Amino acid sequence: MNKKTKRYNGGRDPDEKFEASMIGKIALFLGPFMLGIVIFTIYPFINAFLMSFKENFSILRNTFSGWGLANYRKVLNDPIFLSGLKTTIKYVVIVVPISLIISIVIAVLLNNTRRFKAILQTAYFMPLVTSTAAISLVFRFIFANEGGLINKIITTLGQTQINFLGTNRWSEFVLYIFGIWNILPFTIILLLAGLQNIDPQYYTAAKVDGAKTLDIFTNITVPLLSPTIALVAIVNSISAFKVFDYVFQLYNKPGPGYNLYTIIYYIYEKFGGTKPQYGYAAAASIVLFFIIAVFTLLQRVLQKKTNY
Amino acid sequence: MEVRIEDLVKRFDDVIAVNKVNATFESGKLIALLGPSGCGKSTMLNMLSGIMPVTEGKIYFDDRDVTMLSPDKREVGLVFQNYALYPHMSVLENICFPLKIKRVPKAERIEKAKEYARMVHIDDYLDRLPKELSGGQQQRVAIARALVKQPKLLLLDEPLSNLDAKLRVEMREEIRRIQRESGVTTVFVTHDQEEATSISDYIMLMKLGVKQQFAKTRNLYNDPANLFVADFIGNPTINQLHGIYEKGNFRPDAYENAIPIGRYQIEDGSRVVFASRPESVIVEKKNGKTVMEVEETYVSGKDTLCVLKAGDGRLRAYVDNDSAPQEKDLVSVSFRDRGVFVFNEESGERYYE
Numbered sequence: 099m100n101k102k103t104k105r106y107n108g109g110r111d112p113d114e115k116f117e118a119s120m121i122g123k124i125a126l127f128l129g130p131f132m133l134g135i136v137i138f139t140i141y142p143f144i145n146a147f148l149m150s151f152k153e154n155f156s157i158l159r160n161t162f163s164g165w166g167l168a169n170y171r172k173v174l175n176d177p178i179f180l181s182g183l184k185t186t187i188k189y190v191v192i193v194v195p196i197s198l199i200i201s202i203v204i205a206v207l208l209n210n211t212r213r214f215k216a217i218l219q220t221a222y223f224m225p226l227v228t229s230t231a232a233i234s235l236v237f238r239f240i241f242a243n244e245g246g247l248i249n250k251i252i253t254t255l256g257q258t259q260i261n262f263l264g265t266n267r268w269s270e271f272v273l274y275i276f277g278i279w280n281i282l283p284f285t286i287i288l289l290l291a292g293l294q295n296i297d298p299q300y301y302t303a304a305k306v307d308g309a310k311t312l313d314i315f316t317n318i319t320v321p322l323l324s325p326t327i328a329l330v331a332i333v334n335s336i337s338a339f340k341v342f343d344y345v346f347q348l349y350n351k352p353g354p355g356y357n358l359y360t361i362i363y364y365i366y367e368k369f370g371g372t373k374p375q376y377g378y379a380a381a382a383s384i385v386l387f388f389i390i391a392v393f394t395l396l397q398r399v400l401q402k403k404t405n406y
Numbered sequence: 407m408e409v410r411i412e413d414l415v416k417r418f419d420d421v422i423a424v425n426k427v428n429a430t431f432e433s434g435k436l437i438a439l440l441g442p443s444g445c446g447k448s449t450m451l452n453m454l455s456g457i458m459p460v461t462e463g464k465i466y467f468d469d470r471d472v473t474m475l476s477p478d479k480r481e482v483g484l485v486f487q488n489y490a491l492y493p494h495m496s497v498l499e500n501i502c503f504p505l506k507i508k509r510v511p512k513a514e515r516i517e518k519a520k521e522y523a524r525m526v527h528i529d530d531y532l533d534r535l536p537k538e539l540s541g542g543q544q545q546r547v548a549i550a551r552a553l554v555k556q557p558k559l560l561l562l563d564e565p566l567s568n569l570d571a572k573l574r575v576e577m578r579e580e581i582r583r584i585q586r587e588s589g590v591t592t593v594f595v596t597h598d599q600e601e602a603t604s605i606s607d608y609i610m611l612m613k614l615g616v617k618q619q620f621a622k623t624r625n626l627y628n629d630p631a632n633l634f635v636a637d638f639i640g641n642p643t644i645n646q647l648h649g650i651y652e653k654g655n656f657r658p659d660a661y662e663n664a665i666p667i668g669r670y671q672i673e674d675g676s677r678v679v680f681a682s683r684p685e686s687v688i689v690e691k692k693n694g695k696t697v698m699e700v701e702e703t704y705v706s707g708k709d710t711l712c713v714l715k716a717g718d719g720r721l722r723a724y725v726d727n728d729s730a731p732q733e734k735d736l737v738s739v740s741f742r743d744r745g746v747f748v749f750n751e752e753s754g755e756r757y758y759e
């Protein structure tokens with residue numbers, strides 16, 4: 099075999115012995131990692147999937163009465179699950195778009211200013227490097243009843259203080275702010291990366307074509323950023339559907355009046371508690387899995403559509 | 407619209423990209439900005455479009471001082487070297503964009519965009535995205551987008567450099583046609599002298615930010631201001647022999663015979679460059695005053711060129727194909743009046759008769 103045909107082999111060496119030893123090495127390096135994935139991701143997933151179809155399943159005795167859709171029927175008719183679904187969707191619909199809009203504005207401003215860059219970078223990086231548990235403490239301090247920062251300001255202004263963390267309406271509001279706040283840095287960083295990929299010549303061309311700052315933002319920046327925007331929106335939606343830790347960290351329970359009971363909370367409670375119902379928990383997990391799968395597919399489609 | 411630049415200077419930190427350039431671009435003409443890479447052509451164009459602020463000097467559009475005006479107020483169309491078509495917009499949307507910005511009603515702007523698309527022969531591709539077009543088609547779209555707002559000045563920055571040789575020749579004729587049809591004052595940047603001479607009315611030749619000559623295209627060839635211009639324009643390049651001027655004669659280095667060239671205003675004994683266009687060198691087989699040896703004869707296209715030895719120097723001359731002299735032949739050489747110049751060897755300045 100001459101050199102030329104070797105090169106057309108896609109860079110691979112046709113020597114089979116060599117390839118075999120390579121595979122051995124690859125297996126050696128990847129093995130532990132793959133084993134971890136199999137044990138902690140794939141096996142539990144398959145197990146949960148199977149579990150969701152086992153009727154009257156008991157994990158201690160590992161018995162079940164038969165295969166079927168009873169768990170799904172129960173879960174999808176469970177008003178607690180449905181209200182959890184509603185709460186979750188409301189969270190996604192509010193937090194994702196608002197954080198996205200704020201992030202786009204901040205990212206574009208950051209991309210355009212050379213001044214203050216260091217300060218601003220610290221500012222938007224902070225939530226990323228600080229644990230959400232610590233941030234939740236700060237939030238609880240800010241919104242606390244007695245001595246809380248905002249309530250201090252409110253009372254100084256002569257108004258009656260607001261029970262942010264103790265009432266349904268306000269606790270929801272605090273959760274949204276907390277969610278938006280936490281999602282911003284990641285979103286801004288991705289958008290900034292997207293902005294750096296836009297050739298500045300398009301801005302120059304638009305300027306010569308007579309466009310002002312706002313025209314450029316709406317006609318050039320946003321459309322050219324749309325692949326990143328789509329990606330971020332989907333990734334954020336997926337993570338927002340799994341919201342649980344923010345609620346837990348702020349309130350130690352699903353909100354002051356069980357009003358912030360999300361899907362994951364449902365799954366969490368069905369798996370644990372005094373009377374665990376593993377079948378229901380598994381079925382609810384699979385339902386959430388399919389919701390997220392739909393978003394993942396949507397992301398694929400959008401990515402293709404906005405590929406210039 | 408007439409464009410006038412006065413003492414235009416652009417300085418970047420330690421580089422002077424454009425140095426005290428003065429010129430008037432006549433209305434409706436096609437002007438080529440020509441020069442080697444890095445001579446400040448793009449910088450000049452960017453200052454005309456308003457993308458780049460000027461360091462010193464003034465720019466006038468007709469009698470209006472536009473030096474400090476931002477690009478959106480200058481009414482110029484700019485075609486970038488790589489076209490910079492908006493990748494997310496179709497051909498039609500790209501051409502419509504300047505009108506959309508001007509808030510022209512939708513129906514009107516589409517009609518207008520289509521009109522210009524027809525003019526540049528791109529009307530079959532209106533729904534395509536830029537990435538689905540060839541380089542030549544993209545260029546047409548870029549020109550249509552620059553023209554649709556009916557600019558007072560059209561600026562093109564090396565628009566043909568991305569195209570293959572054949573398309574390049576086709577497209578420069580297209581640009582010429584479009585420019586004639588629209589009648590817009592046009593400045594065209596190129597580093598290719600052949601491209602510049604084949605399409606422009608005027609050429610401004612630059613070197614290291616300094617204007618070398620700004621003249622009618624023909625005159626640049628027939629009447630170069632200095633050695634740089636004479637050398638830059640013309641293919642094959644102008645013959646150059648180094649030597650000494652003495653009483654109407656030129657003595658090339660290491661060549662025993664003097665070449666009679668007539669009276670110039672030069673001190674005897676000065677070192678000069680004697681330059682002659684290949685078509686101005688007359689080669690005859692008979693005996694004459696100036697005899698040179700033929701080094702090589704070769705055919706280039708429809709022409710036959712003969713390379714002659716004159717001491718250390720070489721002369722290229724067009725000869726008649728049928729009676730072309732052969733290698734090692736001794737021939738008699740004389741020069742026509744046209745296309746023969748004498749320059750100061752050191753400064754490159756031209757001497758006149």
Ligand SMILES: Nc1ncnc2c1ncn2[C@@H]1O[C@H](COP(=O)(O)OP(=O)(O)OP(=O)(O)O)[C@@H](O)[C@H]1O
Nearest residue numbers: 418421422423442443444445446447448449450597
């Ligand atoms: N932004 C800049 N900062 C510093 N120097 C610059 C800048 N832009 C151009 N220059 C310098 O100015 C000079 C002229 O550059 P310019 O781009 O105008 O050349 P050009 O004639 O267009 O060359 P080319 O044919 O290669 O495009 C060069 O020496 C270049 O290095």
Ligand SMILES: [Mg+2]
Nearest residue numbers: 447448449564
């Ligand atoms: Mg250039």
